[in-house]
């Protein structure tokens with residue numbers, strides 16, 4: 001190896017080292033934390049629902065105090081689906097079934113949302129339980 005190619009070789013070694021250390025630095029970044037109930041609610045339900053005492057309904061009724069509430073019972077909200085007639089009371093189980101497929105549970109409902117992932121449903125439901 002002459003001087004020139006030795007220099008080139010050294011430069012390549014340094015470049016490889018830099019690439020390798022940068023790559024390993026990326027692997028060291030911790031995985032992002034799983035979104036909590038408040039974040040999930042805001043992303044997945046917040047366009048259509050509020051869960052606070054103050055504020056008017058959006059496309060869907062307020063979910064403030066939804067736990068223990070009879071379906072279809074928010075005064076002044078014009079439900080489309082047969083909520084009141086369903087006799088359902090909202091709790092962890094009924095909400096879980098509902099969020100999996102609202103149309104399968106409430107006849108005629110227009111709520112355009114379904115969540116197939118149990119962990120996401122349960123995180124949102126646990127958070128909703130505290131909003132009262």
Ligand code: HEC
Pocket residue numbers: 041044045046047048049059060061063066070071072073074078079080081082083090095099108109110111112113115124
């Ligand atoms: C695209 C808008 C939209 C999204 C997103 C949405 N909803 Fe709804 N939701 C509605 C509408 C509209 C109704 C009323 C449906 C009707 O009258 O048929 C409703 C009804 C409900 C009801 C029944 C309330 C009652 O008073 O009986 C619950 C519970 C509910 N939604 C929970 C949720 C949750 C929790 C999420 C998020 C995981 C969510 N919804 C996402 C639009 C939405």
